[in-house]
Amino acid sequence: MIQLSAYAVIVCVQKIVSQKSRRYAALHKIKMPMRPHISRLPLLASLVAPGCASTLSAQGRQGFTDGRNDLLTLNILVMLVLIGVALFLFVQSRRLDRKRANYQAEAASLAEEQRFFTPAQMATLTLSMAPRWPIIAASDSLAAVLGVAPERLRVGCCYADVLAPDDAARLLADIERHVEEGATQWRQQYCVQTEHEGSRWIGGYTQAGFNRRGKVVRLRSYLFNDTRHMEADLRMERLASVFDHTNECICMTDPLGTILEANQNFCRMTGYTHAELIGQNPRLLKSGRHDDIFYRAMWDELTARGQWQGEIWNQRKNGEIYLEHLSITSVQTRGGQVARYIGIFNDISDFKTQQQRIEHLAHFDALTGLPNRVLLTDRLRTALAAAKRARNLLAIAYLDLDGFKRVNDTFGHEMGDTLLISVARTLEDTLRETDTVARLGGDEFVLVLGGGGERSDYLNTLERVLARLSAPFSLGAATVNIGASIGVTFYPDDDGSPDSFLRHADQAMYQAKQAGRSGYKIFSMEEATPGKPLPTDLNSIETALGKGEFCLRFQPTVNIREGKVIGMEGRMYWQHPQRGLLSQAEFMPDFVGTAMETRLCEWFITALLAQFQTWQRQGLRLFVSFGVTNAQVRAPQFLPNLLSRIQSASLPAGALWIELRAATPEQEEIAEIAQVLEECREHGISIMLGDFGTGYSSLACLRRLPADFLKIDQSFIRSMLKNPEDLAIIEGVLNMAAAFGRQVIAEGVESAAHCGMLLHMGCNIVRGNHIARPMSVSAITDWLREWRPDPAWSAAAQLRLGYRHLPLLLMEVELRRWIEQMREHVLTHAGQRPAAPILDAAASAFNRWYQIARKSAVYNSIPSFTALFGAHEHLHSIAQAMASAIERNQPENADARVEAFNATCDQMMSLLNHLMETAAALPDR
Numbered sequence: 001m002i003q004l005s006a007y008a009v010i011v012c013v014q015k016i017v018s019q020k021s022r023r024y025a026a027l028h029k030i031k032m033p034m035r036p037h038i039s040r041l042p043l044l045a046s047l048v049a050p051g052c053a054s055t056l057s058a059q060g061r062q063g064f065t066d067g068r069n070d071l072l073t074l075n076i077l078v079m080l081v082l083i084g085v086a087l088f089l090f091v092q093s094r095r096l097d098r099k100r101a102n103y104q105a106e107a108a109s110l111a112e113e114q115r116f117f118t119p120a121q122m123a124t125l126t127l128s129m130a131p132r133w134p135i136i137a138a139s140d141s142l143a144a145v146l147g148v149a150p151e152r153l154r155v156g157c158c159y160a161d162v163l164a165p166d167d168a169a170r171l172l173a174d175i176e177r178h179v180e181e182g183a184t185q186w187r188q189q190y191c192v193q194t195e196h197e198g199s200r201w202i203g204g205y206t207q208a209g210f211n212r213r214g215k216v217v218r219l220r221s222y223l224f225n226d227t228r229h230m231e232a233d234l235r236m237e238r239l240a241s242v243f244d245h246t247n248e249c250i251c252m253t254d255p256l257g258t259i260l261e262a263n264q265n266f267c268r269m270t271g272y273t274h275a276e277l278i279g280q281n282p283r284l285l286k287s288g289r290h291d292d293i294f295y296r297a298m299w300d301e302l303t304a305r306g307q308w309q310g311e312i313w314n315q316r317k318n319g320e321i322y323l324e325h326l327s328i329t330s331v332q333t334r335g336g337q338v339a340r341y342i343g344i345f346n347d348i349s350d351f352k353t354q355q356q357r358i359e360h361l362a363h364f365d366a367l368t369g370l371p372n373r374v375l376l377t378d379r380l381r382t383a384l385a386a387a388k389r390a391r392n393l394l395a396i397a398y399l400d401l402d403g404f405k406r407v408n409d410t411f412g413h414e415m416g417d418t419l420l421i422s423v424a425r426t427l428e429d430t431l432r433e434t435d436t437v438a439r440l441g442g443d444e445f446v447l448v449l450g451g452g453g454e455r456s457d458y459l460n461t462l463e464r465v466l467a468r469l470s471a472p473f474s475l476g477a478a479t480v481n482i483g484a485s486i487g488v489t490f491y492p493d494d495d496g497s498p499d500s501f502l503r504h505a506d507q508a509m510y511q512a513k514q515a516g517r518s519g520y521k522i523f524s525m526e527e528a529t530p531g532k533p534l535p536t537d538l539n540s541i542e543t544a545l546g547k548g549e550f551c552l553r554f555q556p557t558v559n560i561r562e563g564k565v566i567g568m569e570g571r572m573y574w575q576h577p578q579r580g581l582l583s584q585a586e587f588m589p590d591f592v593g594t595a596m597e598t599r600l601c602e603w604f605i606t607a608l609l610a611q612f613q614t615w616q617r618q619g620l621r622l623f624v625s626f627g628v629t630n631a632q633v634r635a636p637q638f639l640p641n642l643l644s645r646i647q648s649a650s651l652p653a654g655a656l657w658i659e660l661r662a663a664t665p666e667q668e669e670i671a672e673i674a675q676v677l678e679e680c681r682e683h684g685i686s687i688m689l690g691d692f693g694t695g696y697s698s699l700a701c702l703r704r705l706p707a708d709f710l711k712i713d714q715s716f717i718r719s720m721l722k723n724p725e726d727l728a729i730i731e732g733v734l735n736m737a738a739a740f741g742r743q744v745i746a747e748g749v750e751s752a753a754h755c756g757m758l759l760h761m762g763c764n765i766v767r768g769n770h771i772a773r774p775m776s777v778s779a780i781t782d783w784l785r786e787w788r789p790d791p792a793w794s795a796a797a798q799l800r801l802g803y804r805h806l807p808l809l810l811m812e813v814e815l816r817r818w819i820e821q822m823r824e825h826v827l828t829h830a831g832q833r834p835a836a837p838i839l840d841a842a843a844s845a846f847n848r849w850y851q852i853a854r855k856s857a858v859y860n861s862i863p864s865f866t867a868l869f870g871a872h873e874h875l876h877s878i879a880q881a882m883a884s885a886i887e888r889n890q891p892e893n894a895d896a897r898v899e900a901f902n903a904t905c906d907q908m909m910s911l912l913n914h915l916m917e918t919a920a921a922l923p924d925r
Contacts, residue, residue: 125159126209127219132158136218145223146202147194164191164199175206179216184208189226201230249324251343257281260340269347271317282343287321289313298328301870302341306330309867310907311348322349327863361791362752365439367417368424373769374751376438376446380498383436383450385827387491394450394491395458398505399427399465401443402483402517405778407475413785415475419482422475426468431461441772441786442779446502447486455490462486462520470518483518485509494523499769507580514577541587541596545603549575552607553774556783557625557745560755561764563789567623567657569767570608571774572600601632602641609649611777612656620784625657627690630669633660633676643683653684659711661690670704678706688745703740709765710737714748717768721753721816727809734761752792753816759793760809760916805919807853812912814845819905822879826886826894836883841876864914871911875904 123145127133135155143150148162160168167190178186185207191199203226209218249266253259262277270277270285290313302308309327316322326345333339363375371379380396387394401423408416420443427437427445436448447465449458469484487508494504504523512521544550554568574582591597604626612624632638646656658680660673677687688709712733716726730746737744746758749768758766775783821837828834838844850868859865878901885893 123223125221125223127159127221129217129219132160133219134158142223145225146192147196147200147225148192149195162192164193167191175219178206179208188221189230200225201227203230248344248346251277251282253282253341253343255338255340257283257341269316269345270314276317285314285316287313287315289321302328302330305870306332309863312345322347323352324348361788366788367786368421368439370424370428370445371436371438373438373440373773376436376440376448377498377750379436379438380448380501382827383448384491384498385824387450388828390452392450392452393455393458394448395455395488396491396501396505397447397449397462397486397488397520398502398509399445399447399484399486400509400513401469402485402513403480404443404482407480407482408782411475411478411480413782415478416782418475419473419480422473423469427465430465430468442775442782444779446505458488458490459520462488466518466520485512485517486520487512487523488520489523510575510580514575514580541591541600544574544576545599549577550600550603550607551575552604552611552777554611554624554777554780555767555774556772556787557623557765557767558771558789559764560766560789560793561759563793565622565784565787566765567625568780569659570604570611570624570626572604573774597632598635598637601628601638605642605645609645609651609656612651613649618781623655623657623686625659625688627659627661629661630673633673634669639676639679642680646683646685651684654686655684657686657688657709659688659690660705660707674705681706681708707742709743709745711745711747712763714768717746717748717754717758718750720757721751721813723813723817727757727813730758730763731761734763752790755790755793757809757812760920805916807849807856808912808916808919811846811849811853812909814849815908815912818844818846822882822901826882826891826898833886836879836886839876839880839883841873844872844876846872859915859919862915862918864911864918868908868911868915871904871908875901875908878904 123142124139125142126136126138128136135153135157137155138153142153146153146162152162163171171188171190174186174188185205187203188206189201189203192202194200202223204221204223206219206221208216209220211217246263247265249269250263251259251266252261259277259280259282262274267274267277272284298308298310307327307329309325311323312326313321313323324345325348326343328341328343330338331340331342363372363378364370365372383394386392404416404419407419420439423443423445424437424439427447431437431447431449432451434451436446438446438448440446447462449461466484466486469482472479472481487505487510489501489504489508491501494501496504508521508523512519515521551573553571553573555571556565557567557569558564559566572584574584574587576582588597588600591600608624608626612622615622628638658677660677681687686708687706688711689705689707690711710733712730716729719726720730734744743765744763745765745767746754746763747767749755749758749766749770751770754768754770755766758764772783772787818837821834824834825836841847850872853859853865878897882894882897882901885891885897
């Protein structure tokens with residue numbers, strides 16, 4: 001009976017607990033882990049009570065004498081067990097009541113707190129500290145704040161499932177760290193995986209919830225969408241990283257110039273620490289090399305245009321002076337007020353040193369340190385302009401050493417170089433500082449004597465030069481004796497160009513050698529008059545051939561992109577006993593179509609191939625080229641004689657080039673010429689159409705004649721830097737050659753600027769006086785040994801400006817032409833002064849091409865393109881002031897601005913070069 005009563009009690013308690021458990025689980029939509037165990041308690045009681053009864057019955061049948069007492073004891077024991085189970089179930093029921101009350105209070109608290117926030121502002125959340133953080137309670141706004149579906153946030157789901165994978169582990173470590181440190185609340189930021197946005201940054205504050213034993217059992221968080229602020233922080237971090245790690249030195253100041261911030265490179269470059277710079281003014285870097293006018297002009301331009309850039313000398317903390325390229329930009333508020341200034345600079349001291357070294361190499365002879373041909377031409381122009389202005393006499397002397405080859409052959413090239421250096425020092429010591437001594441190559445020098453004086457004064461100077469050079473030269477243990485032959489021409493008797501001066505002086509020098517050497521010869525314009533007939537009858541040519549008066553001269557052909565000499569163009573000259581050195585054009589026209597032309601052509605080809613064989617034995621791998629006319633190609637014996645000589649000379653394929661020089665042939669002649677040229681190609685001879693753009697420019701010739709190369713006529717090349725039309729013609733020839741699969745050679749390059757422009761346009765093979773003038777055979781070896789590629793080529797070779805960048809090239813051409821016109825206007829004597837070029841910057845041809853380029857969006861983002869506009873206006877303002885001074889008959893005021901004019905010209909050329917480099921790197925569209 002007792003057992004039945006206890007069993008009834010247990011069943012009642014079980015039903016009560018089970019009912020409460022179901023209500024709690026339904027309320028919170030979770031499963032209760034105690035329910036299976038509670039449901040088993042009646043079964044356990046039903047098994048225990050009957051078992052005990054059956055045991056007692058069995059013992060009674062066995063006749064226990066004290067059965068009554070034992071039965072009582074056992075009943076009491078069972079009763080106590082069942083009462084204990086009932087008490088446990090009662091306590092569990094009370095515990096569930098308290099937990100349900102706590103969770104209901106938690107949800108009510110969250111709802112109460114949520115009243116103070118809009119759903120978009122804040123959400124509240126309570127999590128269990130169980131693995132993966134099951135959700136205990138959450139506000140209705142949680143799904144909107146997190147950007148996830150509401151069903152993913154029901155009570156009992158794990159909050160870790162909505163976190164970004166990487167942030168789940170980081171958040172767990174962060175919580176564990178705060179719990180171990182005993183923190184009760186902390187700030188957190190992490191990412192959650194949204195439904196449509198990918199990830200979202202969540203910020204919030206978390207409070208720890210403790211049980212009665214002080215253990216953290218739950219977490220309450222106040223969450224908000226922190227994506228915008230977090231992205232702003234990340235952007236600021238990226239900008240700060242760029243600010244600190246960029247190669248440029250960056251400084252930020254307030255409107256008064258007080259330094260607010262400086263990056264690490266700025267500190268490293270100036271030598272000041274960050275703390276020393278903050279609060280200071282950039283004037284602490286002043287070097288003292290600029291006056292107040294410079295700084296006032298800088299700030300005036302910065303105030304007017306909002307930016308300034310240029311080169312400036314500054315001083316480091318240790319007192320070291322350095323040159324920097326500085327760019328200052330003003331940052332304005334929405335109201336147009338200056339909020340701060342940002343300065344960016346780079347130390348360009350090493351660059352300037354390197355640039356000066358390159359410029360020195362480009363303008364000075366590497367062996368002697370004397371000016372080379374490029375600088376000589378510039379100084380000759382300056383001396384000529386000064387002589388014209390002052391109406392002074394100017395002497396140009398061409399000097400060639402006598403006996404230098406003997407020294408080279410006897411003592412070797414190293415001793416020859418030592419002698420050339422000694423000769424250079426002797427010439428410098430003999431002449432005045434205002435005179436110019438230049439070395440053209442080999443043992444050839446040029447003297448430019450000016451500054452006033454009589455003809456006799458200059459001749460006395462030449463006699464002193466001859467006397468000094470006739471004295472013995474000590475070369476270590478050896479002493480050598482040499483001399484010199486000098487040809488001289490005088491301005492204004494010889495009123496020509498620098499190129500004609502050198503040519504006339506060269507002719508007079510050869511006359512001096514013919515007269516017995518170690519003397520000088522004055523060039524006579526009467527002897528050079530074109531109308532004076534030459535003794536070019538058959539007998540004189542026969543005599544010249546017999547005496548060996550005909551000679552070869554060679555002009556190198558260079559691949560300027562590779563910086564390599566690839567060939568030599570052979571030319572025939574006549575060393576006339578009275579007229580000096582005569583080119584083929586000066587004597588050959590009288591014999592065109594005659595047997596003498598054939599004889600001269602045969603002599604020329606024979607001598608050319610013989611020289612080629614000599615170079616082959618010396619290990620030189622060069623092609624040789626020569627020019628022929630229509631009549632020569634069509635001559636019956638031309639092809640057989642040429643092929644027989646080629647076979648005897650054993651020329652490798654491609655070693656011989658034939659250049660076809662003539663006016664456009666008649667249609668019936670083209671087929672005949674094409675057949676001869678095709679047979680030449682079959683024997684490994686390359687064909688070049690010469691003077692392209694004039695003679696062989698017809699498409700019919702280009703299509704029908706089997707040419708490998710096109711040579712652009714030198715008239716276009718020489719004027720390409722001044723004439724945009726010629727530049728456009730060259731661009732067209734290059735495109736046409738590419739379409740027909742031909743290579744292009746440019747003849748007539750006179751400067752490094754020509755080479756740079758051609759490289760930009762994609763023309764790599766050139767020939768001209770900038771490389772070398774036509775040289776004698778004896779000078780070739782020395783020239784090849786001493787020649788070095790122009791350093792400026794390597795930079796230009798990196799650029800390939802296509803047709804879409806043609807406005808940039810035309811801008812450079814127009815600028816060069818305008819600068820030259822302005823210089824002539826300023827430097828020429830008043831009586832012969834040409835008119836000034838266009839002085840209005842807006843009306844200039846440069847500005848016209850600049851505005852065309854401006855329409856292309858690719859240039860507007862390049863700083864050098866924007867800076868060009870201001871520099872161009874500044875250049876024209878200087879030019880206007882110079883022209884105004886000349887108009888007021890105050891040339892000294894114009895001369896005072898020449899230095900500023902030249903500096904601005906150099907700045908514009910530098911900006912143009914930088915613009916072309918940047919444009920060449922842009923992807924094609």
